[in-house]
Amino acid sequence: ILTRVLTADEYGELSLLMTVYALLLPILSIALPQYVFRSFFDSSEEFSSRLQNGLSTVLAWTAVGNILAISVSAAAFLLNFLSMVQASACIVIVVSASLNSLFQIRLLLFNAEGKAKSFVTFQISYSLLLFVITLASLFFLQAGSFSRVLGVLVADIIFAILAFREIKRTFGAKVVFPNSFSNSLDFLKFGGGLVPHLIASVLLSSLDKVIIASKMTMSDLAGYAIAVQFTSVLMIFTQGLSKEWSRYYLANRGGSRVMLRGLTLVGIISGAGVVIYLLKDVFFFIFVGDGFSVNPTVIVFLLIGQIFHSIYMIVSIEITYLKKTHILSSLTLLSLFLNLMVSFALVDSYGTVGVAIGTMTGMAAKLI
Template identity: 25%
Template sequence: MQGLSKLGSTAIVYGLCNALSSATPLLLLPIYTVWLTPAEFGTLSLFSTVVALAVPVVSLASGAAVQRRHFNLDSEEFACYVRTAFLVIVAIGTFIFAVSLVTAFANKNVVGVSSELFSMAVIVAVAISIQQIILSIWQTEQRISEYIRFQSFFLLMLIGLPVVFVVILKRGLYGAIAGIVIANVFSSSAMLWPMLRNGLLLGPVSKKHMFHLLRFGGPLLPHLIAGWVIAMFDRFLIAKYWGLAAVGIYSFAFQAAQTLSLLSGSFNQAFTPWLYHVLARGTKDDDSLVSRVLGLYAFVVIAFGLCVAYLFQVLVPVYAVKYMAALDYAPWLIAGFTINALYRISATFQMYYERTAEIAVGTVVSGVISISMNLYFVKKFGPISAAWSNVIGFGLLFIWTTFRAITIRDHTFGKDK
């Protein structure tokens, strides 16, 4: 029970920090729906979608890799590993940014948005990737005070800057995007100072660690991109066939459903280091404790999803009349994100045992099915068909990862391989 109590206390701390930071799109939703047109809000949603695509490509799951290697390397080797991860992020980000500049000179769009917006999305992705590495270190080392200070500062930046640019300066869509870019770049730069002070930024890098990062994150890249396809590719098809205003309305329901991701992400960030400690300890006595934690988590996620669905149906007709069409999409999207929240925990076991290729297989197959459904149904049935494919894609992914997690756990629990 001591382990469960400790997990609960850390989950509350990290959960509140991460939930508040991740909930900024929801907190800003009343401002955006008043000060931006549905078409502008749709463009902002496409920008956020591109950022979500760029992050896994730029980071190659470096945050998860750093967190995993923390338990296997001495302090000097770990510092070298972190420096190598930073180098990989900067190199990939620079390459993609250069490609976006070339397309800008050619006056071409990239993945459905202007080259200028794509370039800014890459900058944000690099900043977020750096944040993920540093936050994973702080969390693994239980440096809660630093974690809280940063998340509080970051929250003020994420909310304050868009308010200044959109409401006070009345810069509209590009003011909202500028606030996102400045908040992420400035916050990431501030995080690098303690890393420099602790000697993690200066020193040699290692080809061995670079190859490990590629082996760890490379197989995850199809998984992460396929996950993006399941959740976000529909936005581009909706924009193409039904217009940016339809994207804005669909994104309104999507962001409400994403509150499930806030809950699961907050828990997973607290649960992952704890589970890694349990698995590294290598005893079978913890098996029942892990089962109880997972059972409680599943109950809370499902109950929370039902509450979100009920509140959305009650509040939208009162406070967001021009988004009434979102009522049709919300139940399906909430169901999809509930399933996704359950899947993320199953994938944690595979991440620990570095079975990342298995995760990739399930996600790619689910992604192919999801994108095929979207390509066929969105044009014919409208945005609601995108919500249907969301449920089916995440459902298939959950079934696969849960099956593999049970198999891995039965064969390796208590045998750290």
């Protein structure tokens, strides 16, 4: 809908703002949702205290972030670097990213508790509200590229309130001054080690498009972006499996059947990748049409890369359990570096296929 209403420049501006929003999420939350999920499987007596300390620490951190965002955006407006609308949008995405951590915490706690129906209901409700507000802003407020920004703001405000009420009711957590320095330090070590990993993961999903935009045509970029969206269907499938796997693994770590189930999951993911590739012609006929050129070789390399990444998500749970999150960050930064080097080396000779090989190489190195 957005690509049919917005101009190319407006859609580019929207994409840039949402990329910044995605980068802000781990920075402002300090990976608190992931820490809370991991802590759920430790001592139940300490969980509420750890949750409270984490919430209080992140609240103080995001308050500083919001003050800084307002100050920088105001200065950029006064110096004519940004328009009033652009400066306001920058402030809005910082506020929204600050609130989103509460929504993510409630989601991951539903996952930890094994409440799949509640997880799905909460996630779909958020997405539906975001969809409705975005379209209302687009058609009634004529907000253009900022319609998604307004949708994210409204969705994050409402679901932050709902999530906090649920967290307080279910786990008795409050926002208070941290009462245990050791718990706060434990959280900051975990989150500080994981944040580079999360940021690099966002960059991994956008770096290839930046390279193509700088070296090739927008038509090439459009075809590659469609291939990425198509192969991402595998990630939608495997993210659901990996969430259940992470809960099962942390609850049964060391059991004799854990390895067998993990290997079975690897086989299912690999088989799903083959099925998705075989369905590519049907997908493009229904959703894409004849106006875009998508190289099937690009799809092959991107799908293989997605399979590598999906298996990595399974085996890396043990590193998260050991709280050695700095290892995950090192692996993802290595993947990002290799992706960049290989993509730049091959893009002039092989075009989008070379960039896809770069993506696959980065994912393979991380898994190995």
